[in-house]
Amino acid sequence: DVTLKERRRLLLLVRETPLNLAHLRNMTAVTEMGGIVFPPLPAFYHRPRTIDELVDDTVERVLALAGVAAAGPRQWPGL
Numbered sequence: 001d002v003t004l005k006e007r008r009r010l011l012l013l014v015r016e017t018p019l020n021l022a023h024l025r026n027m028t029a030v031t032e033m034g035g036i037v038f039p040p041l042p043a044f045y046h047r048p049r050t051i052d053e054l055v056d057d058t059v060e061r062v063l064a065l066a067g068v069a070a071a072g073p074r075q076w077p078g079l
Helices: 021-032 051-066
Strands: 011-013 036-038
Touching (some): 011 051, 021 036
Parallel strands (some): 011 036
16 A cells, blocks of 8 residues: 555565456556566576576566566567
8 A cells, every 4th residue: 555655666476376356356456556466477488497497587577577686587589
């Protein structure tokens, strides 16, 4: 509440699926108020070799969204 009122960045990492209607409505409401909903799903396009690499990638993406300088995240060059 205060974070949104003061227009600071609000980042929510949400649980895994399945999501029910209440979850989806709450995530929609947070997004409409300016928050960021981030499901911490693993990204496989950079071909991680270990679980640690998957975790590191997720943490780097969260830090980037939070505006914290980190070593990554690795940007996917596309097709």
